[in-house]
Amino acid sequence: GPEQYTLQEIVAYIAKQLGLRKTILPLPDWASRLQARLLQFAPGKPFTPDNYLSLQTPSVCHCNRLAELGITPTPMDAVVPGYLMPRHLKGPRAPR
Secondary structure, eight states, rough: OOOOOOOHHHHHHHHHHHTTTOOOOEEEEHHHHHHHHTTTSSOOOSSSSHHHHTTOOOOOOOOOOOGGGEEEEEEEHHHHHHHHHHHHHHHHHHOO
16 A cells, blocks of 8 residues: 555554554564574474565565556555455355
8 A cells, every 4th residue: 555554553453443452562583583493393384484575675666667567556445445355244145
């Protein structure tokens, strides 16, 4: 979308959308590295040192030419609430 968010801001946004009152504590760098080293051995490798390293680089497009590619940034408020809505409230699924 057109806005930039930190992971902590995204998690707080989702908690608020779901009506959850949760304390969100940032993980210190040393703990993130340890988590990556341990989880690389878990089934499916949910988080690895390579993942940790890739998260050190912002994934933000500073390109003003998105329109040329047919891409229109969509605000998070316009789509995320629909993603988080319980399936039974969304209505019938569209055929694939």
